[in-house]
Amino acid sequence: MGLDLSMNKYADVPYEEKERLFNEVKADLRFHHALYGCYECGICVAACPSARFYDFSPRVIAQATAREDVDLIYTLMNDSIWDCSQCFSCDRCPRHNSPGMLITIMREVAVNNGLQTAKEALEGYGRIIYKIMSTGTQVSPDMLQPNAFPDWGPHVKDISDNLEWWRKALPPETLHTTETGWAVDDKTIIELYLIWHMTGVMDMIEEIDDGLHMILVDVMEEKLEEEGYDVSF
Amino acid sequence: MIHLPVVNQARDRNFELPETPPTEDYHDILDQLEKDGEIIVQRVPEPYIEVKTKYGRTKKIPVERTWHHKSCGQCGHIPGYSTSIFWLNRKLGLDYIDPKDQTSCTAWNYYASATSNPAAQAAVAIRNFAAAYETGYFPIIHCGTSFGHYKEVRQSLMHYPELRAQVRKIMEKLGKKLVIPEEIVHYSEWVYAMRDRIAEHQVMDMSPITATVHPACHYHKLIEEDAIYTPEIYGAQRTAIITGVLQKIGVNVADYSTWFDCCGFGFRHILVSRDFSRSFAVQRKIEVMKEEANPDLVVTHDTGCVTTLDQSQFAGKAHDKKVGLPVLSDSQVAALALGAHPYLVLQMHWHNTDNKPFLEKIGIDPEEKWREFEEQVDKLKNGEQLYLTWDDVESVPV
Numbered sequence: 310m311g312l313d314l315s316m317n318k319y320a321d322v323p324y325e326e327k328e329r330l331f332n333e334v335k336a337d338l339r340f341h342h343a344l345y346g347c348y349e350c351g352i353c354v355a356a357c358p359s360a361r362f363y364d365f366s367p368r369v370i371a372q373a374t375a376r377e378d379v380d381l382i383y384t385l386m387n388d389s390i391w392d393c394s395q396c397f398s399c400d401r402c403p404r405h406n407s408p409g410m411l412i413t414i415m416r417e418v419a420v421n422n423g424l425q426t427a428k429e430a431l432e433g434y435g436r437i438i439y440k441i442m443s444t445g446t447q448v449s450p451d452m453l454q455p456n457a458f459p460d461w462g463p464h465v466k467d468i469s470d471n472l473e474w475w476r477k478a479l480p481p482e483t484l485h486t487t488e489t490g491w492a493v494d495d496k497t498i499i500e501l502y503l504i505w506h507m508t509g510v511m512d513m514i515e516e517i518d519d520g521l522h523m524i525l526v527d528v529m530e531e532k533l534e535e536e537g538y539d540v541s542f
Numbered sequence: 543m544i545h546l547p548v549v550n551q552a553r554d555r556n557f558e559l560p561e562t563p564p565t566e567d568y569h570d571i572l573d574q575l576e577k578d579g580e581i582i583v584q585r586v587p588e589p590y591i592e593v594k595t596k597y598g599r600t601k602k603i604p605v606e607r608t609w610h611h612k613s614c615g616q617c618g619h620i621p622g623y624s625t626s627i628f629w630l631n632r633k634l635g636l637d638y639i640d641p642k643d644q645t646s647c648t649a650w651n652y653y654a655s656a657t658s659n660p661a662a663q664a665a666v667a668i669r670n671f672a673a674a675y676e677t678g679y680f681p682i683i684h685c686g687t688s689f690g691h692y693k694e695v696r697q698s699l700m701h702y703p704e705l706r707a708q709v710r711k712i713m714e715k716l717g718k719k720l721v722i723p724e725e726i727v728h729y730s731e732w733v734y735a736m737r738d739r740i741a742e743h744q745v746m747d748m749s750p751i752t753a754t755v756h757p758a759c760h761y762h763k764l765i766e767e768d769a770i771y772t773p774e775i776y777g778a779q780r781t782a783i784i785t786g787v788l789q790k791i792g793v794n795v796a797d798y799s800t801w802f803d804c805c806g807f808g809f810r811h812i813l814v815s816r817d818f819s820r821s822f823a824v825q826r827k828i829e830v831m832k833e834e835a836n837p838d839l840v841v842t843h844d845t846g847c848v849t850t851l852d853q854s855q856f857a858g859k860a861h862d863k864k865v866g867l868p869v870l871s872d873s874q875v876a877a878l879a880l881g882a883h884p885y886l887v888l889q890m891h892w893h894n895t896d897n898k899p900f901l902e903k904i905g906i907d908p909e910e911k912w913r914e915f916e917e918q919v920d921k922l923k924n925g926e927q928l929y930l931t932w933d934d935v936e937s938v939p940v
Contacts, residue, residue, distance in 0.1 A: 338702050339660065358804045358822050394811060394818075395653035396759040396804035397690070400766070416656030431655050433814045438657055441614075445645035448618035460816060462856035464894050478919050478930045479621055479889070481628055483612070483640050485929055490617035494642045500669055500716050501645050507712050508662035517657060 312364040327383040343410035353399035363392040367408030391430035423516040446490035557773040563597035591735040603735035606636035609674035613685030614646040615845030622889025626877040649691035654809035672718035686844030689728040690760030730843035737790040758844030796835035807846035823854035832864040868897035881940035885915035
């Protein structure tokens with residue numbers, strides 16, 4: 310289905326609310342280094358992988374933000390930004406714009422404000438967020454389950470069936486793990502938890518997925534309290 | 543598919559460096575911040591190798607005393623990537639650390655879900671840099687996304703004093719310094735810089751092999767400034783890493799028109815919208831390579847690229863697409879050229895697309911090598927030992 314740019318879809322959302330969100334985008338310290346105007350040359354679109362498969366255009370992102378078209382930006386923030394591949398091929402822009410970075414910022418604002426479309430875009434992604442935030446490594450060998458990657462063929466089952474032995478057969482001693490990419494020190498994990506708390510990332514998770522937030526708090530509190538940290542800061 | 547005659551034109555273009563580089567020199571800014579007492583710059587240890595970057599500046603690549611910042615995607619799903627890097631270091635007799643005091647850069651998740659922010663991302667990066675600094679070893683980054691993201695973090699920390707202040711406060715809480723390395727170095731830059739020494743140890747004839755190269759987006763597009771270029775490789779119109787290594791060990795590197803395209807990884811797409819990743823990888827990369835170059839092998843240098851280009855071919859085959867190209871990293875190919883075991887070191891059984899014809903073409907019997915691997919694994923199954931070690935790997939003859 311194509312991107313609806315009629316502006317009817319979100320007509321019931323007050324302009325002030327849309328403007329508030331755009332002001333959050335503009336307030337990001339990186340915004341003015343990601344947008345210098347747009348020649349409308351289309352080089353970003355030509356380089357963009359998502360533009361080939363979706364009704365998606367990095368040029369529209371740059372143009373809408375440059376024109377401060379608040380209604381269009383709200384539509385894009387809901388219905389377009391999650392199609393971006395974040396490859397930054399669009400950094401090829403001769404005007405030195407970075408539509409990819411603008412999208413990174415817009416996504417952050419969408420998550421911070423708990424937009425329903427952001428929640429939908431991240432459905433099924435919660436286990437990844439849990440893994441990276443709780444263990445310090447995003448991808449673990451035990452994710453390789455046939456039901457998770459049926460389109461990767463029978464070799465995923467081979468790995469899954471032999472996982473324990475094949476991991477033990479890896480010569481670096483850090484790689485014998487199955488639940489994490491490598492063995493991470495407990496002290497290192499504690500430091501990561503403190504970073505999540507001190508930078509407001511836990512608040513972001515609460516906004517986007519309350520259940521995931523509760524699980525993460527449980528896991529982190531236990532470890533932090535064991536180490537004598539006050540987690541109420 | 544429309545074929546444009548861009549490849550020949552790019553190859554024939556003369557290389558001319560701009561008189562004045564169009565971008566700032568991060569070395570100068572880091573030095574000034576260090577003089578101002580704002581940061582500590584971890585210097586590249588000697589000996590190092592000097593290479594040239596996109597706008598002709600010099601970048602130092604450490605030879606040894608390296609602290610290996612591992613990749614979650616590589617270690618988790620394609621571990622032969624990392625084991626080959628370590629094996630090359632051991633083969634060349636170089637000192638390195640494989641740390642446990644390291645987290646992922648968390649950038650895969652950041653680019654996929656945006657459930658983080660600049661302060662958190664910078665703090666994660668600086669925590670890892672500080673951990674390396676404390677050991678006296680220099681960080682070398684295995685993942686292309688970690689490499690690109692850390693360059694973004696460096697850029698932000700150089701230009702936003704409020705972010706530096708925030709990260710410094712967090713580091714104080716952790717008992718760490720705000721350390722930024724003099725250079726942010728990707729492992730493939732190390733393999734490239736070491737290519738002459740690697741070639742001195744070569745035992746396999748790689749000349750029967752034709753390969754296509756996919757340079758990772760986050761290596762050469764994201765803060766393009768300090769990626770390696772040389773006039774000898776595509777007239778410096780493309781990054782020199784991977785291609786320079788393959789040519790040095792005698793692999794025939796073949797060109798194709800969609801070299802600039804990404805692999806289709808997409809960060810969130812590869813996990814929750816894989817129809818996009820599969821389609822892009824097969825239709826824009828693998829099929830084009832097949833049609834235009836018909837290589838024996840695809841070589842790349844980032845976590846997501848190997849994953850997407852390799853794993854997507856199974857579904858492509860079901861749709862009668864032109865697929866069937868094995869995908870390896872440059873570290874794996876370099877290790878293979880030096881006689882590394884395809885399963886004990888390269889861990890090729892974690893890869894998907896049939897790679898046996900490639901091995902047979904350079905004179906390796908994959909069945910025999912698999913038997914050797916299983917013999918070693920049997921030592922674990924029958925309780926002789928808990929894990930395989932580097933000594934076990936080295937006990938198997940080349």
